[in-house]
Amino acid sequence: KLTGNEEIKIGQKIKAYIERINVKARRMSLVLPQKEKPVMYR
Structure with a gap:
């Protein structure tokens, strides 16, 4: 899930x-860790 602010290049190492893993469809869903704290709403 990308928010649109990320720029990932081929060969770049990321965490x-x-x-989730879907074995039947052979797909993995990956999430990038947040670098900034999200703004909290009341």
Whole structure:
């Protein structure tokens, strides 16, 4: 899941979390860790 602010280049090393794995479709959903704290709303 990309927010649009990320620029990832081929060969660049990044950290990502595995969100889900679909064995039948052979797909992995990855999430990038947040670099900034999100703005909290009341």
